Amino acid sequence: MAAACALTAGAVLLPLAQAAPEGGRASAVRGPAVSVAAPGFPWSAEDTCQDPTASLRPSGVDGPAIERIRSAGKLVAGVDQNSFKWGYRNPVDGRLDGFDIALVKAIAKDILGDENAVIYRAIPTSQRVPALQDGRVDVVVRTMTINCKRLEDVAFSTAYFEAGQQVLAPKDSAITGYDASLKGRRICTAAGSTAEAALKSEAYGSVPVSVPNQLDCLVRLQLGEVDGIITDNALAAGQAAQDPSIRLVGSPFTREFYGVAMKKDADDLVRRVNKILEGYRAGGSQSPWMKAYETHLGPVLPGVGGPPEPKYRDG
Incomplete structure (x- = not known):
């Protein structure tokens, strides 16, 4: 156990400082309120709203948030560097790696034409929302569950992974x-x-x-x-x-969906990320999503057949 602890701390647990730059079918949402919690989950009755996983419809039209990122020449992404296979320091080369990092690179590639045009900022769980509100990051891609409470403070893309x-x-x-x-x-x-x-x-x-x-x-x-x-x-x-x-x-006692989080008024960026995610999911077993899953998550989380289907709000 001591050896395992030392390995974990040495290989993955790093100070939470700013990281250096690194060189389906849609459905409209109608009907009653739903919760992302599984039936019987104690706080499901309170944490409800019109399906929180429904996001803005995709668009490639530029707006102020996109232009700000282009002017800066970098996408500033809030990520984890401590979650093995999601966002972590690869012990081989010291670079950030993982499923979430692959998605950040896809966003940067689409908006800036270069998957390495990213400033990664490692942020603790509790700072994901404040980092967006304060403008310290453009996006948070950090295994962040979409729910009604968080939608009061930030905007989310469509879901890119299901967990519990x-x-x-x-x-x-x-x-x-x-x-x-x-x-x-x-x-x-x-x-x-x-x-x-x-x-x-x-x-x-x-x-x-x-x-x-x-x-x-x-x-x-x-x-x-x-x-x-x-x-x-x-x-x-x-x-x-x-x-x-x-x-x-035991068994999972909630049903949760991860989304890319953005500033609440950054509608153009939300729509653009949703457009990027459409392409990221497309292609079945050969999609970028599946390739990222097989590379990073397949060995530790087998049996996932594909990404959740996107849901969009009317309008």
């Missing part, structure tokens, strides 16, 4: 899932995450522990400072791949 909250625990643990087996256990979540919101709503008698970043939970679990973690199963699969002594337990 699940419990991660040592293989010899008595924890069986998001249930009464958590009673008296120290359970770690990242501050500002949907997992933290879930645990605040229904802790099952556990002792919640909040940390700035998801990988901090894994290190604390390895050190014996917490007994379990709640996070997206897509992220947890990468953590389990780093440490064979832990595993996912």
